[in-house]
Structures are given as structure tokens and as C-alpha cells.
Amino acid sequence: MKKHLLVLFLVLLTGSQLFAQVTGSIRGRVTTSDGTIAEGVTVKLKGTTYGAVTDEDGSYSIRKVPAGTYTLVVSAVGLYPKEKQITLTKGTVISDFSLNENKSQLDDVQISTGRKKYKVDKVSPSLRLQSPLIEIPQNIKVVTSQLIADQMAFDIVDGITRNVSGTTRTGHWDAQYANISTRGTTIPAFRNGMNMKMPWGPLNEDAATIDRVEFIKGPSGFMMANGEPGGIYNIVTKKPTGENRSSVTLSGGGYNLGRAAVDLDGKITKDGRLLYRLNLAAQSKGSFNKYNYNDKYVIAPVISYQIDSATLITAEYTHQHVEALSLGNYSFSPNGFGELDPSFFIGDPALDPSKLSDHNLTLYFNHKLDNNWKINGQIAYVNYGLKGGSTWLSSMKENGDIVRYYNLSEELAINKNAQFSIMGDIKTGSIINRFMAGVDMGNLKTWGDFTNGPQDIRTQVTKDSENGVFNVFHPVYGIPAINIPVFDYTTKSIQSRSGANTYATNLTYTGVYLQDEIRMLDEKLRVTLAGRFTHAVTVGKTLAAQVSDNVFSPRIGLSYSIMKDFSVYSLYDQSFLPVSGQDYLGRAFKPVRGNNIELGLKKDLFDGKWSATLAAYKITKENVLTADLDQTHIDEYKKLNPNSAANPSLQIQLGQIKSKGIELDIAGEIVKDLNLILNYAYTDAKVSKDANTSIIGNPIPNSVKHITNGWLSYRFKDESSFLNGFGLTGGYQIQLDRNAGSNAVSLKLPSYYRFDAGVSYEKGKVRLAALVNNLLDRKLLTQGSYTAKTASMPANSVGYYTYIYEVPRNARVTLTYMFK
Incomplete structure (x- = not known):
């Protein structure tokens, strides 16, 4: 390198x-x-x-x-x-x-700022980077609120990943959690530059609160090094602007979708020093899964106060509440993916709904020391909770007979974060040193109880479910109340019930970061030298299971402007991920390490109206946990633990994953009033080392080798034409060579082809838009896996496929009134 x-x-x-x-x-x-x-x-x-x-x-x-x-x-x-x-x-x-x-x-005069619709030149201040995107030696893509509105996306999982090369979402629990992946790894969620990663959460953010979404490819040491090497995504929430950008939006659509959103943006005091922003949203949505539904509301007030010309303080609170009949929108069948109709529902209308909520409070402090230097500080508190139940199956027969069981699903997570940073330029002759230094601190505690209740829930005996079984090909719903378990949330707290299982976690970290971007040769050449030292402590249930890691993660970048609007870059950076647990001798595991090498080209075209980025990367992930199949290790473990299970499930850090690929992203206004998003990614993510040599070379679960997406939006702006204000929009998503969620077997998912198209009309303060998603009504899967038959299953059972459908063809209509 x-x-x-x-x-x-x-x-x-x-x-x-x-x-x-x-x-x-x-x-x-x-x-x-x-x-x-x-x-x-x-x-x-x-x-x-x-x-x-x-x-x-x-x-x-x-x-x-x-x-x-x-x-x-x-x-x-x-x-x-x-x-x-x-x-x-x-x-x-x-x-x-x-x-x-x-x-x-x-x-x-109505002021027109010339604001770019899809193209962004700089990242948000929450990422701390001061240079324009074309000068940053890393592939960073930004999804604007205008693009989100054009695509009628109502939350972070509603197709937003289509706008970023090589980025996908793995479906789970009725789309309550994002589960976004890129470059062969699942990437954590950030909110305004602060890590919100939890075992299951946070809840996916509603579009009413989103100003933009920033996707940072690679370890992203300038934000946080303790994470997956694939990158992060950062939700930037709406803040007060001091301008009148208020609006009211009403939406409706297929599967009984109804939605209302209000965005109020204005001044509390006439001098504009005290500002507010209030976003409210309420949504009721049915489901293509029979009987299921999903309702939610969002409350997000923000207040900012300009103390003086150099100092700004901001307070922000976001609350989301979701109620869903069933979180499990999985389908199961014995013969292959996509065998059942999308309307199949593993839950039951007789069961109580699950309820999820989160509360997020963040305080910001921004101060300009002078024209070159500024300091920032922010603290955040997040409280996320789930109470409900989940329906699953214990085994399946060849004819589709299963016995459903219902288990408690409860979780609590408390995430605390603090950040402090200082940044600015020092000029020495013809050289500029662009410094950034920061401290990050965080503590994440989670508790979960997913215990099986009184196990079998047997439906009434009918011709389709003899002996009380449930048949996936001929489902009969309506569980008698006497057969439904009643969960007691009050006898013991979730903290005490979670203490004896694997869902209790406690991670504390402190990171110190320093970066110097050395700008030379009239700022055409930029060399980035940076490093982060992180102290992370993972608290386990026993003293031996507690892990303390001290890790230094370097970052070296090089960017050169061949022309004003054309740059070439290279990058080397690292990540690490704390790992809880211990090996057969009771030794704590080392952190998982990730190394990223990246080369790229960035070009602005047509006077900066659109941009293109071409990147190539190679990621190596070391110390990956894998099954310990060494009989000597198993025997030694039994000697040290005579009361352990007869066949213990041991793990060892002999795994290695390599991911390499090429990414192309194009965004901006191609010709006047015609905006484009176009991307392609080739991703080759495989197991390169493992104790089980038979899986070496197998693809990484849920990875996709070829992904391409496109989106076009055009609006007629000719006052002499009757088409003035009329707009057309549409796009496609294609995924080829898709891998199912298991590296034990190389199992493929069906190819993914989706097409969307819509129309809109704008006049004055009113905008009316309609969009049809999945225009060809294809059976699209967001994930899938295979469960092989085991010795503990009944003798007449078979292995079965598990998968999640995406929404079939559906239409949406939105009416927006803007108070401008």
C-alpha cells in the first residue's frame, strides 16, 4: 500500500x-x-x-x-x-x-437560490469534514430531502438505499429496523453524527424528520472507528432555518395507507435569534400480509437560539411510537423461495399487537472562535423499547404442516452519547493545515427477553388443520383465547429477566481523534493524516467475559485535483469491533479488525450541475468468530466445565472475510430540469478463512454481486405551455447474483427487478403527485435463508425456506401545501 x-x-x-x-x-x-x-x-x-x-x-x-x-x-x-x-x-x-x-x-420577487435538487457539494456539519465532497478521499453519497419526496419514501427503509451504489436493505420484522448493508457488511445507523447502533434498533427514521441521509463508505474513522468496515449511514434531522418552509402533506395509497405530515418552520422572535421547527406525522397502514397492520405517529420539535453572531445552541426531541399486529412478516415453505402467496401471515388476528417506541433528546452547542476556527459539542440520550409477542414455527412437514409457537418479545435499550470537536485552518506560507480534533464518548445498555411462552398455540380443529396443526398452504386463522399465552411484564423487570440470557449487553467507549488535512500546491494536493485511539469496555455476565480493548486506528488519504472539477484519491483506514464472549479456555476474544484500501475518481460536470464518482476498494475483516470444530478444544472445554452440555457450541477466532468491488455513482441535473440518479456496484464478498474449510470461498450472507439503480425526474417549466408545472418521474432497481442469509451453504435468492413510475403537478403553493411502485407486480424478496433438518426435529419434518416479500404493486398519492 x-x-x-x-x-x-x-x-x-x-x-x-x-x-x-x-x-x-x-x-x-x-x-x-x-x-x-x-x-x-x-x-x-x-x-x-x-x-x-x-x-x-x-x-x-x-x-x-x-x-x-x-x-x-x-x-x-x-x-x-x-x-x-x-x-x-x-x-x-x-x-x-x-x-x-x-x-x-x-x-x-420570489427568491430562487438555485438549490441543487439531487447533487450535494458538502456533507453536513455533523460529519465534521470541512472540505467539499470532491476533495474528500472517500466515497460519500448524500440523499437529499427533495429526492426522498420525489420517490414518496415515508421512512428510511422505504427504498432510500436505491440511491447509493451497492447498498441494500435486509428485511426483518415488518420493516421496523433498517438493516442496511454495503460493501459486504451491515452498517450502523447514526443520527446527526452520533452512533445509534443497537442489537435490533433504532426504529427506522420517519421521512418527516429527515433533512438528508449521508452514506459514508468505509470505516469512517473521522466519526467512529469501532464498527463494521463497510461504513455508516447518518440521518441528518430537520433544523430551524429562519425561513418560511412550512408545509402540510396528506397521502394515501394501496393497502389502506393513510398519512398526514406537518412541517412548521419559523421565528419565535422578530429578530430571528430564537427559531423553531416542529414536525408531526401520523400514519395508518394495512399490509399485503393478511390481517396485519402498522400504525405510528411521530413528534419532533426543535428550538435554536442564536446567543450572538458566533454562538448557537439547539435542543431537539424526537419521539416515535409504532403499533403492529405482528412484527414477523416471514413466509415459510418446504420447496423453495417464493412458493407461498405474499398474503401469507404467520401471525393471527386473535393475538395482541406489539408496541415499539423511542425517545431521542439531543442538545447542540456551536461556537465560532473566529473566521477559521469553531468548536462543537453535543450530547444525546435515546430510550428505545419493545413490548409484544412473536410467532414462529418449530418444524415443518413436507405437506406444509407446522406448529406455531408464540414467544415473548421485549427489549429495552438506553444509548448515551457525547461529542466535542474543534476544527479550523492554519496557514503556513503556501501550505494550509486543516485540523480537526475530537472526543467521542458513549454507553449502550440493552436488555432483551425473547423467551418461549407456553409453547404451542393450537388452532381449532378444522378440515385444514387436523390435530391442531397450521398448514402454510391452507392457513386457517382464529386462535381460541384459552390457547393464547398471557405474558407477565410486571413480576420481574426486563433488566432482571434479561440478566441470564445473551440479550443483555453493556458497551462503553471513549475515542480521541486527530486529523490534519495538509493542503499544498495551491490546495490542489491534499494529504490526510489521521488516527483514532479508542478505549472500549464490554461488560459480560462473568468477570472472564468482560473485555477491555485499547485500539489505535490510522487513516491515510491522498486527494489531488487534476482540474478544478476533477480529482483522484486514495485511502487507507481501519476499523475494529469489540466482541463479547470467550473461547474454549475461557479467554476473552480479541476485537474484529477491518482494513480498507480504496482508490477513486470524482468529477463534476456541466458547470457543477452533476457529479460522478468511481471507486474501487478492498476490505479485509480479521478475527471473525466461527464455529470451533476442533475435538481437542471440545474435550478440553468439557474437562474445565464438567456440568456443561454434552455437545457445547464453541467459537474460535479463525474466520476472515474479504470484500472487494467497484462502485459508480452519478447524480445531478443532466440538462435543465432533468435530474438523474444512476449507480452500479460490483461486490465480491467471500469467506477467505474459516475453521470449517468447506465454507471457504462461499459468499457472505445477504451480499449481492451486481446492483444497479436509476431514477429520473423531469418537470416542464414553460409558462407559455399547458404542460407548465407538470412532472414525470420513474426509476428501476436491479439486483443479480443475490446470496441468501447463510454461509454454511451457497444458496441464491431470485434476481430482483423493480420498476416505478409517477406523475406530478406543481402550481404556486400546491403540489400533487402520484406514484406506482413495483409497476410490473413482481414477487420481490428482501431476504431469505434455509433451515436444515436437525436431530432435535420430529422424524417426519423437513428442512424449510424462510423469506420476506416486498410490497406487491401499490400506488401512492400525495397532496402538499407549502406556506411560502
């Missing part, structure tokens, strides 16, 4: 000699007089063709400007223009502006 970086560095350095003319750069940030970000403002050098437009963070950058004295002109509709004289030599001049509102223009 070092050799490759050195070669690339020398090639780029040699190429830079072609630029003999002395040039410099100008950059800065534009705000209004009340501190509001000024996006879409034109910044030009008077009398020249050099210029830029401020992005969503109010920042601008003008590069490769010949040395000299210039007049910098800043202007926008609704704002009084300003001029400033600057002298530019080799290096960078920083020039910020604060513009006053021109009320006469504001009264007469």
Missing part, C-alpha cells in the same frame, strides 16, 4: 509542474445580517470570468486565479450587494461577507 501511495504521489507532483503561472485561491462564507446561511449567492471578480455560487453551507471557493488585485462582488436577489478589494498572491485569501436584506426586492 505504501508503495502505491508513493508512486501516485510522485506522479501527481510531477504533473503539477505543468502549472507554471502563479495562481491563488479565494474562499469564504456568506451569511445574512441575522446570521442565516446565504445559499445561492453569486460571488464574482469584477471585470473577469472568475466566480462561484455559495453552496448550502453558504461557502464559496474560486480557484486558479492569477495573482493580482481584484474587486470581489457579492450579490443575490433580495440582498444588498457588497464589494471588497483583495490582493491575491500564491496561496489562499479568505473573505467572508454578511449581507443585509433588501426588503423592497423581497416584497416583489
